Amino acid sequence: MTGLLTDAVWTVARRFPTGVSVVTAGSGPTARGTTVSAFCFLSHDPALVSVCLRRRSKVLELLRAGFTVNVLAGNQGSLARRFASRERGTDQFDGVDWTPGAAGIPRLVDTVCWLDCLSSQVIRVGDHDLVVARVTGIGADPERRPLLYYAGALHPLQSEEP
Template sequence: MSGIRATEIEALRMREVLGHFPSGVTVVTGVDGAGPAGFACQSFHALSLDPPLVCFCVGRSSTTWPRIRAAGRFAVNILGIGHEELSRTFARSGGDKFDGVDWSPSPLGSPLLAEAVAWVDCRISAVYDGGDHEIVVGAVTALEAIGGEPLVFFRGEYRALA
């Protein structure tokens, strides 16, 4: 069976249709010799309870991901209502995304954002090919829910749960 090629399914159409599936908003962070690094990520989810694993996908064009990958560990910061600007900060390329952002180190040393409603600390367990993305599996070593309502992204806009 042959696969469907990108020219057969337009990227904008795929984004439009899949935008009907709401997702949470996270910031994946890590630290290397150059300091803290992070990027906004909507493709995060639990993968396994036993062993405890999570998963996220990151575009191959990311300039931040190679720094985090080289560190071998990361934290996922789950954002809450009112953190749209924080999400936009980590969604942009370049610049010091941590300028003015309050954070502390996780048990593994990755940045935990003070504004997050929950966090998950992980070691990189595996990285798989996913077309123009990489699929990252993290072995959970620590996690905490601080509380609050999550920030949701749906059809190109930030939302709150009704």
């Protein structure tokens, strides 16, 4: 694919609306999180989901021991930005509200929902890895509305519940 076509694909991809999640993994001093839009429900029974991460993501190496997908609420844009930052040497969770979930993995509070996951397959897809995972635990707050990512910006969902 030419660079021109790659650019065109990204221009179109930016117009595709998604939710915004933070994938957390590890515990204690090894805990890390990263912001993702590429989270997907794949199968109902068994319950399978996927996340797609850049191959050099610092979180990828931690996923084998389990991870949590924290689906952000409309007022959590600052968390999306914080966990998308490549700044190193700072505690990503400093000042963030979280509780220890399965295996001590940080679970962010006041999200729309969270899913504890165990990876079952990692598939190389271009410069990303697609992680397919089994859902082992789930929780949701039906009162909270999601944060959306569209046209390169974060937007709280505005419309009424259908």
